[in-house]
Amino acid sequence: MEDQGKTEVVNLTGSCFCRRLTYKLRLDSKDDARTSLCHCSNCKKAFGGAFGLTAKVPLQSFLYTKESGTPKIHSADNGSGSIIHREFCNTCGSYICEYGDAVKDNFRYIAVGSLDDPSALPPKGEFNCIEREKWMPEIPDVFHKQKIKE
Numbered sequence: 321m322e323d324q325g326k327t328e329v330v331n332l333t334g335s336c337f338c339r340r341l342t343y344k345l346r347l348d349s350k351d352d353a354r355t356s357l358c359h360c361s362n363c364k365k366a367f368g369g370a371f372g373l374t375a376k377v378p379l380q381s382f383l384y385t386k387e388s389g390t391p392k393i394h395s396a397d398n399g400s401g402s403i404i405h406r407e408f409c410n411t412c413g414s415y416i417c418e419y420g421d422a423v424k425d426n427f428r429y430i431a432v433g434s435l436d437d438p439s440a441l442p443p444k445g446e447f448n449c450i451e452r453e454k455w456m457p458e459i460p461d462v463f464h465k466q467k468i469k470e
């Protein structure tokens with residue numbers, strides 16, 4: 321019997337700039353990923369951009385490939401008492417993912433720009449809009465939170 325309610329599995333790949341680190345992302349459905357912008361100062365520093373752009377995915381959906389190198393991990397207090405771990409390439413420095421201590425066994429926040437097809441996971445919302453760069457307009461038709469929790 322056909323399972324009409326079955327959602328479509330999404331298979332994506334990604335890597336750092338020099339491709340020493342490569343990974344696979346296998347989502348049971350597109351809804352398993354929540355892509356968002358974050359305008360906080362930590363994200364600006366970590367991404368070297370005007371905002372952070374990550375996709376929150378279940379840990380088991382994210383896997384470095386067999387051929388891949390090992391990421392370098394940087395762990396530090398983000399300023400509010402939470403330890404944030406960031407994984408990046410030891411050779412080219414590209415940022416692959418991050419996760420807080422509290423969710424490290426459950427989720428990864430993938431740097432969307434590291435996907436081979438970043439447009440596969442468009443944003444669903446924006447966090448910390450209070451720190452948005454003045455020249456940057458709001459993204460239409462997504463949620464907007466002034467702070468991280470509200």
Ligand SMILES: [Zn+2]
Binds near residue numbers: 412
């Ligand atoms: Zn690299």
Ligand SMILES: [Zn+2]
Binds near residue numbers: 358359360448
């Ligand atoms: Zn942030």
